[in-house]
Amino acid sequence: MDSRVKRMAQTLTITLPDGVYELLHKRALADNKSVVEVACEALRKATSEQEASPTLEAELCALSQKSDSDLWEIAHRQLPPPKLRRFSTLINKHEAGEQLMPDDLQEMEQLIEEGEQLTAIKSEAYVLLKQRGHQLPIFQEMDKQ
DSSP states (O other): OOTTSOOOOOOOOOOOOHHHHHHHHHHHHHHTOOHHHHHHHHHHHHHSOOOOOHHHHHHHHHGGGSOHHHHHHHHTOOOOHHHHHHHHHHHHHHHTTOOOOHHHHHHHHHHHHHHHHHHHHHHHHHHHHHHTTOOOOOHHHHHHO
């Protein structure tokens, strides 16, 4: 196929729960876009492979220079309690069907991103510890800690 040929758009009809549509509608109003544009952007973002930020890449690379005790400390890190509480509050509101304001949605996305970055760093710390011959805790043991 000729790479100069423009790909055709595909039509997809979906039925959204009222709460999801309302969130898309509010975002569209806030961004001065159509609901279709906002939905397409959300789908594009959700289905694209996420690349690590340069800052995260640098942090991951620096882990190999850390001592074992530093790696164990990193592996046991969690988001600070105030951020965990705020995330829990936002998720509970969302799951209860409450409308989240655009600022709340943005904050929730930021907290999700922070959690994903922390998970990536912790995972790499565990990989390095395993490579260095350490016995890693099993999942049930980690819950007890």
